[in-house]
Amino acid sequence: MIGRLRGILAEVGEAECLIDCGGVGYVATCGARTLGRLPAPGDETTLFIHSQWSQDQGPRLYGFLTRDERKVFTLLQTIQGVGPKAALGVLDVLPPAELAAAVAREDKAAVGRANGVGPKLALRIVTELKGKSLTDGVFAPTAPGVHAEAAVAAPPPPSVTGEAVAALLGLGIAEVNARRAVDHALIKLGEEAELPLVIRTALQELGR
Incomplete structure (x- = not known):
């Protein structure tokens, strides 16, 4: 299983990029926010990879610039109704720390700005992410005044x-x-x- 790619950014498309690693080109599907933060083609870059396989599409690589983004992408897909496209959409509008803050204040509207995420799914995401670690050292409270073990005592500070x-x-x-x-x-x-x-x-x- 591929967990990281480091190489030369060869191409950037609308929803994916091609990284040349020692002469082998790997196609990684990325969110718009990740694609917009990549260096210019020809420069070296590193992507943290989530490998996924489906019967329809076979093996597929999803790329992120930080471990936290990859972690949240994986976590989001454990929620019913959230597939890769919706998970990428959430990360496009809310980086991990901002998503943790939105969950802490039960801001369904912020999550609902993501492409492919309607009001009901936004509510489910906010509800199911409570009490889970979204970034290193940052937990989303389970309820006002009630915190999961090792959770911070206050909502996450602004990123x-x-x-x-x-x-x-x-x-x-x-x-x-x-x-x-x-x-x-x-x-x-x-x-x-x-x-x-x-x-x-x-x-x-x-x-x-």
């Missing part, structure tokens, strides 16, 4: 991504451009970068 995007929105930048710039900044700086540096780098990406 650097969410705060940086909010800061750019406050400057009048369109959300789609703000998210793309912040994603590119985090690729350059790493997921542990501090918020002020992420904002400055994102503004540079936007030419400001």
